[in-house]
Amino acid sequence: MNKLSTETLSVVVEREIPHPPEKIWRALTQPHLIEEWLMKNDFKPVVKQRFTLSGDWGSVDCQVLEIEPNKSLSYTWAAMGLESVVTWTLTPTSAGTHLRMEHSGFHADQQQAYKGAQYGWQKFFASMEEVLARMD
Amino acid sequence: MPNAHDALFSALADPTRRAIFERLCREGEQTVGALQARAGVSQPAVSKHLGILKDAGLVRDRPEGRQTHYSAQLNALAPLADWTNQMTRFWQNGFDRLEDLLKRMDQ
Numbered sequence: 001m002n003k004l005s006t007e008t009l010s011v012v013v014e015r016e017i018p019h020p021p022e023k024i025w026r027a028l029t030q031p032h033l034i035e036e037w038l039m040k041n042d043f044k045p046v047v048k049q050r051f052t053l054s055g056d057w058g059s060v061d062c063q064v065l066e067i068e069p070n071k072s073l074s075y076t077w078a079a080m081g082l083e084s085v086v087t088w089t090l091t092p093t094s095a096g097t098h099l100r101m102e103h104s105g106f107h108a109d110q111q112q113a114y115k116g117a118q119y120g121w122q123k124f125f126a127s128m129e130e131v132l133a134r135m136d
Numbered sequence: 137m138p139n140a141h142d143a144l145f146s147a148l149a150d151p152t153r154r155a156i157f158e159r160l161c162r163e164g165e166q167t168v169g170a171l172q173a174r175a176g177v178s179q180p181a182v183s184k185h186l187g188i189l190k191d192a193g194l195v196r197d198r199p200e201g202r203q204t205h206y207s208a209q210l211n212a213l214a215p216l217a218d219w220t221n222q223m224t225r226f227w228q229n230g231f232d233r234l235e236d237l238l239k240r241m242d243q
Contacts, residue, residue: 011223015231019238027237037233101227105219 010104018096021070028073028088045069062086077103141215147192148216152177153185157194160208167203 017024027033029045039053039060045067053060060079066087067073074087084105091098148154156171172182186206189195193212198205 011220011227013224013227013231015235017235017238023238023241024234027234027241033237033241036237038230099231101231103223103227105223 010102012100012102014098014100016093016095016097017099021090021092021097024090024097024099025070045073051075143192144194144212144215147188147194150185150188152181153189156182156185157189157208160195160206161210165198165205165207167205169203171206 027037029043031041031043034041034043034053039055041051041053043051043062045064047064047067050061050063053062058079060077062075062077065074065076065085070090072087072089074085077084077086084103087102087104089100089102091100148157152175156175159171159174160166168179168182168186171186172179175182175185177185186195186197190197190206194209195206196209198207
């Protein structure tokens with residue numbers, strides 16, 4: 001599930017979901033639905049569009065990188081010094097959809113982010129732990 | 137988060153340092169000279185990188201005669217594994233809520 005490679009440290013979550021890709025796509029891209037399972041947001045399904053995900057603990061600045069309706073979606077995920085990318089991939093299966101999310105954190109070419117890491121990771125960890133505590 | 141974590145993350149953020157650490161993980165204990173031969177940077181630069189890795193707890197040095205041997209400390213990676221575990225829990229939880237939402241969308 002977790003992998004450590006030369007270039008990136010990623011979190012990958014995959015799940016078989018008994019719903020068609022088109023329906024999952026709506027949940028991944030319509031703001032009122034995104035709010036129900038992730039965070040409040042002003043998402044727009046347009047490449048280069050910036051949006052913000054916000055929780056009680058703070059917010060995540062995002063920008064749409066790639067979008068292919070019903071198939072894949074990726075956006076940057078920047079929060080308190082963390083520069084990362086979230087990529088969703090939807091693959092139809094006989095039972096519904098194979099949904100894959102890859103959240104990659106460390107990139108060799110994101111030097112700016114690393115400079116912010118000293119402060120950023122600390123804040124990000126603390127905030128994330130608060131969120132996780134509430135979510136349990 | 138303790139400062140040790142900051143040192144770990146910033147130590148691994150540099151690609152040259154990460155490559156040196158990975159080489160020690162894969163090939164075991166080595167001298168500065170052996171590392172420098174393949175790192176593509178000067179010996180002082182390799183020594184500096186090793187110093188930062190050592191401060192972060194990622195490598196250990198063992199003097200032997202005039203040579204110093206360096207080895208990787210894999211247990212120092214634990215905070216990274218913790219981070220990915222936390223992020224995994226965050227997203228697993230998101231998936232759970234997404235599934236609940238998808239069920240409700242049918243009704």
